Amino acid sequence: MTNILLEMKGITKEFPGVKALDNVNLKIKKGEIHALCGENGAGKSTLMKVLSGVYPYGSYSGDIFYNGKECQFKDIKESEDLGIVIIHQELALIPYLSIAENIFLGNEQEKNGVINWNTTIKKTRELLQTVGLNESPNTLITNIGVGKQQLVEIAKALSKEVELLILDEPTASLNEDDSENLLNLLLEFKKQGMTAIIISHKLNEISKVADSITILRDGKTIETLDMKKDEVTEDRIIKGMVGRDLTHRYPERKPKIGETIFEVRDWNVYHPQHQERKVIDHANLYIRRGEIVGIAGLMGAGRTELAMSIFGKSYGKKIGGQLFMKGKEVAFNDVSQAINQGLAYVSEDRKGNGLILMEDIKKNITLASLDKLVNKFVIDENKEIMTAETYRKKLRIKTPSIFQKAGNLSGGNQQKIVLSKWIMSEPDVLILDEPTRGIDVGAKYEIYSIIDELAREGKGILMISSELPEILGMCDRVYVMCEGRITGELSRKDANQESLMRLMTQSTVRG
The missing domain is CATH 3.40.50.300 (P-loop containing nucleotide triphosphate hydrolases)
Incomplete structure (x- = not known):
């Protein structure tokens, strides 16, 4: 001893x-x-x-x-x-x-x-x-x-x-x-x-x-x-x-991919403090209904910067390029415009940007969609409780009560609250930035199943992840970024860890 x-x-x-x-x-x-x-x-x-x-x-x-x-x-x-x-x-x-x-x-x-x-x-x-x-x-x-x-x-x-x-x-x-x-x-x-x-x-x-x-x-x-x-x-x-065998790490994907729902053309973004430094350089991508599209890249490649700049210009300066939603050009000059026109963004930092940890689950779930709960300029509290309870059950959030503080829950359950908040906003396109960071394998599978279900409902999903097995296991197509540029686009059948890593470490654009 x-x-x-x-x-x-x-x-x-x-x-x-x-x-x-x-x-x-x-x-x-x-x-x-x-x-x-x-x-x-x-x-x-x-x-x-x-x-x-x-x-x-x-x-x-x-x-x-x-x-x-x-x-x-x-x-x-x-x-x-x-x-x-x-x-x-x-x-x-x-x-x-x-x-x-x-x-x-x-x-x-x-x-x-x-x-x-x-x-x-x-x-x-x-x-x-x-x-x-x-x-x-x-x-x-x-x-x-x-x-x-x-x-x-x-x-x-x-x-x-x-x-x-x-x-x-x-x-x-x-x-x-x-x-x-x-x-x-x-x-x-x-x-x-x-x-x-x-x-x-x-x-x-x-x-x-x-x-x-x-x-x-x-x-x-x-x-x-x-x-x-x-x-x-x-x-x-x-x-x-x-407490059980987990035979599959990812849900079996049977995608029904429809028309293009969201497109980014010739997108350029400069650093918010160092405005001579270009962070995103002529990025082009598209997402179709029912499709899960991945973005792979090393840390510093510009993945989060691209997502946040698209989402109501919440990152960057001198932002230029075009955005199209359902074939029509749109402008997201702030987060409210992005939400109102069908875009949602799940931040990689759920504790800093995704949740108000000191507030209860109910308020966190309804935060981005309060307009849906208003009756004569006053929030209908009964409707808010019923809505939060619906999402608690639907996403299987493990908690004694929707009045529990979000900060008291595990990482996986916190992530389900963030997803509930944005699903309630009824987006057409959902950007997920590191959706399973710091989450265990059991909870990961539950999050993957929710993402798969959202795609089956016809939503377009843009998924950023640093875990290549996750990208390969979940995505129908993958864009790869390096030094602010999109260096390649691969179909599910052509993507593997070697091909992704090759594109993640080169800054030359390939068609």
Whole structure:
């Protein structure tokens, strides 16, 4: 038992009306990478918040033993003092502070109450070198990408002399290259004796780095697997997560494709701050009724910028080109015009742009369609409740009540609320930007089924995704982007990971 670094026994945590953790047990060996798997809402993040002191001793029942000693953490500082550091899925960096200031925020290098900036900068350089980040310590966080921000978070953890590093969905917002770099960094830390817990929905990544896997379902421990001793397959992990075999990852598509419903011609967009920089360069695309069209590309290719600029010019400056809806030229000068003329956009950032987390499910669902609920200039509350309840049942949103706050739900259920909001607006064309980001395999299938059903109803779907298997599994046609240009268009039968990646890494336009 001497090689056990952490043991959590009988951990139970309740919220009003919900038992988030039910007698959960977890053992972590020294020097291993231990993966924590489960559907959204299974209790993974809650368990880690109990461990790190976010939920203090007394707010849960059960015992925590670290290095053989019982721990009763009252806050995060107490767990960090023992070397337990958690990096949450939502990065906790301050955009307009420098890398150095962020790394040592709350852990300032000071003497007699005065910050020693020479020491701060020197230590920051050493930490950045450790994580492989070639940036100046004085660079503002807002000026680096998400992948680099994730490395800054790890550098910040290392500055606290971390012994057990907890990463909650560390690659959810990263492209394949950044994800690969981060996983290799974890393996390097393991060689140096660090222990890590990684929460991830990406089973291929878990298979690459994990020594052990603990599966949670409905707040309970299902099983712990040893990657060397047990027969561990993706299918076994999925069955443990969802409680059943998931024979198909994607619904079987039987598309009935009709006439062209939406078209973008010669679309150009410039950066909102640096207006000499062209972000979208002569983009052309079309979508037909009943068709799911994908946009593939590496991070920074311009996919989201293209979608947002189309959706009521919500991104960019000096926007030029033509839009056609049902054969007629249209102008979307703001979001309201786009919605009123049959366009909807599901943002990749559901927590920032898709939902009002402090509001209830009912208000979030009806937010974009209040005009449908007005009776003599007043919102009909009974109609609003009935409408929200209809979508709760239709999209199988798991919640005790439509009066529950959106922020209390799992990622998959939050995404269903966002989809409900835009389906209620009755669009002809629905743009879906990373519709399954940070969602487990079981909930993904439910989202895919909703998308497929919308296409069967005759809507046109434009789907942006960083996951190539998702693009290939769902889309009837695929446009590929690189450096703001559309570099190719492939039919379902001609598209594969190799052909897509080839087009994703070239900036030359091909017919």
